[in-house]
Amino acid sequence: MASHTIKKVLNSSVVLVEDERGVERVLLGKGIGYGRKPGESVPADAPDRVFVELADADHHTLVDLLSAIPPGYLEITRETVGFAAEQGIALDPHIYLALTDHLHFAVARARQGLLVVNRFAWEMRALYPRHWAVGLRTVGLLRERLDAELPEDEAANIAFHLVNAEAGPAAVDPLRVVGLINAITQIVTHTTTARFDDDSLHRARFISHLQYFAERFFTGHLLTSDDDFLYQQLGERYPRAVAAAERVGSYIEQEYGDPLPKEEIAYLALHVARAAPE
Structure with a gap:
């Protein structure tokens, strides 16, 4: 070159x-x-x-920001990219700008006592474990080198940046995925006996199902079989689980304008029933 x-x-x-x-x-x-x-x-x-x-012109703003950020933050970003590569995560080069700015701002907030709690930290850890692991190592570097008292949840914020910057075909926005999963989980816990402890097997299984569902939903690949046999069977055997799944369907149609096929409601009800036996 x-x-x-x-x-x-x-x-x-x-x-x-x-x-x-x-x-x-x-x-x-x-x-x-x-x-x-x-x-x-x-x-x-x-x-x-x-x-x-x-x-484009917007990137010049980031250039100006970098000129005001101590170089130590960029070095931590470079190491973060290296950690990600070890995990098989290829990142767009713009991560160097965006993540460096984020790390600098996160440390500045922490030093002012303004700690931002990530409500989706558990979901990020469950859905993107490699990205979470990289974020956790980065939090460790910030604590070690900059004496920054950052909570472990900051790893989720870093993971968001990594997922958004992942190279290759456009992926589903992780914020939309975890937002939908969080909303569904709240509906299920408020309408059934399901109670999810952070490290419970029930929660891990349920979140795993919701991850695949959310990805199908946002990419337009929902299950659409005309056979509603499973839905009818579950309605007779697990009426509360089906009612909770229907509530989720109503929420999604109201929030996103897309009705859920009966097959998707049935599979969701099946997982609800496993998490909240009637």
Whole structure:
């Protein structure tokens, strides 16, 4: 790759560069900006350097933010990306900008005593265990290197960023998935005898079913068989579970405008019945 010209040194690990066609990119690399000045050329072939293209004006705001963030945060982000790679998680390069900004803000909030609780932390841990594990290691780095008193739930916030930045085909928005799962779980616990402890097998099984359901729902691949035999059988044997599943169906139709097929309601009722025997 050809060398690039420095336009601006953001900090010792980040510089704004421009190629021969005038295309701007952020170049990340430990010590890449140390002692550098605008107008100098920098080689781009070092293995530890990462380019982040600036596709639109909004990214310039992030560039300005990075110039005000101590380079230690970027180094933690770089290690986080490395942890993710070890877990088989390939990330879009823009994670370097978005996650670095998030980590800096999270530590600033913590030092002000403003700890934000992630209501979906358990769901994130259950649905995205690899991303959660990476987030947990990152929280450990923040505590160790920056003396930041962050709660374990912060791993869920980091996991959100990782899922959203995962490379490859567009995935289902994890926030929508865990939001739907949380709403369904609340409906079931309020309308049945089901009680889910954080580490219970019932909860793990139920959440696992809901994960697949949510992914089918948001990708338009719901079960749509015309055979309602299972639904009728469950209605006779587990009327409360079916009633709870119907409540979920009503919520989804009201919230998203899409009615649930009887087959999906039946399978949901089956899992409700297992979690809350009548």
